[in-house]
Amino acid sequence: MRFGGLTALNDVSFDLTEGEVIGLIGPNGAGKTTLFNCLTGLYSPTAGEVALRGERLPEDPAKVTELGVARTFQNIRLFPSMTAQENVLVGRHCRMKQNPFSSLLHGPGFRRSEAEAAGRAAELLEFVGLTKFSDELARNLPYGDQRRLEIARALATDPSVLLLDEPTAGMNAQETEATRQLILAIRELGISVVVIEHDTKFIFTLCDRVLVLVQGELLVEGTPDEVRGDPRVVEAYLGAPPEEVEAQIHAGEQTP
Ligand SMILES: Nc1ncnc2c1ncn2[C@@H]1O[C@H](COP(=O)(O)OP(=O)(O)OP(=O)(O)O)[C@@H](O)[C@H]1O
Known part of the structure; x- marks a missing residue:
């Protein structure tokens, strides 16, 4: 996905299976929301395609919703x-x-x-x-x-895929835990969920699989354990000093 001279997403490809929860993490500006906008027909990708059960999705948000992809936004839009x-x-x-x-x-x-x-x-x-x-x-x-x-x-x-953009932003610990439980209940219904979150503890304790986007590229993809242990993630994630990032990433391990 290009915006003029800026490549916001480059060669990002992934599959989502029924009832799976995928976490999408990465520094600010990595392209996470742009990816959601491409998946929901809000943006027309300059290359590549989005398909649901083998059918290419149209670049029309209302039709994409009808076909079974729903989303929430980073800022509340009630x-x-x-x-x-x-x-x-x-x-x-x-x-x-x-x-x-x-x-x-x-x-x-x-x-x-x-x-x-x-x-x-x-x-x-x-x-x-x-x-x-x-x-x-x-x-x-x-x-x-x-x-x-x-x-x-x-x-x-009635979606088969639900995209949540920072669903716990601004929440306290109790509300965050309630949201985690809610997403697990949604998964039980067979709905596939993709969650963007900066809270890595939340992501690592919730998701079946985690994708790490950095500067528009898919840096690492794997289970929470694989991603947590990957030195590239520790080095690149959030662009923060390694000790700080490592502390944040490993915070997820302390959750029961
Ligand atoms: N409509 C647009 N026109 C031009 N540039 C855009 C547009 N939408 C996004 N971008 C650029 O694409 C890049 C990725 O932005 P995006 O909002 O997807 O990142 P993000 O990972 O969701 O960041 P954050 O965590 O801060 O929400 C940024 O450089 C952003 O400025």
Whole structure:
């Protein structure tokens, strides 16, 4: 992926299998969000392609969502003046098959579809632990719960792949652990997850596989243990002094 003279991603290739959780780590500007933007059709890669079950994905975010790839963003992008339930219903919209005449007249097909969507939204709010906030405006939810609501909204599109961009940014330790448990529960549903995070402890204790991007290139790929023990990661990751990086990377080992 090139932006004028800048190559943001160069020859980055990976597979994702069903129900797998992949962690994507790397220094600021490594190309992590750009990769998500390529996977979701927001950017048209200048070379290469993205495929889901062998089918090339279109460069159209709405169609990519319909085909089963959902995402959250680095910065919270909820509709602040809508309730938690309404935010989830927005995500559900792409799955509501509507006859335009039935919608206009609020016919039985429309009412059935609305009831189905409301039921699914309630299930998802329960899944992420936000039932008590269903009728609360999104902007009034505690920060960590807003992030969970974003995940519920993404799940409402019935994805087979979920991309999470820094889902624990700004969270305290308790909220971070709750997010880890939530992602594990999502994996149990057979959904594949790719997570961008700077918190390596979180990544190494959550993911089946970890990709390390540095300056747009895939530096290392492997299990958390393989990545943690790779000297290239210690040397290059975050561009910080080696002792600091090593301390951060090995912090993950202390988690039960
Ligand atoms: N739309 C764009 N136009 C021009 N350059 C861009 C664009 N999007 C990203 N870039 C550049 O591509 C590079 C990779 O950026 P990207 O945001 O993907 O990194 P990142 O790994 O997600 O960083 P961070 O951890 O800070 O979020 C950066 O040099 C960035 O400035």
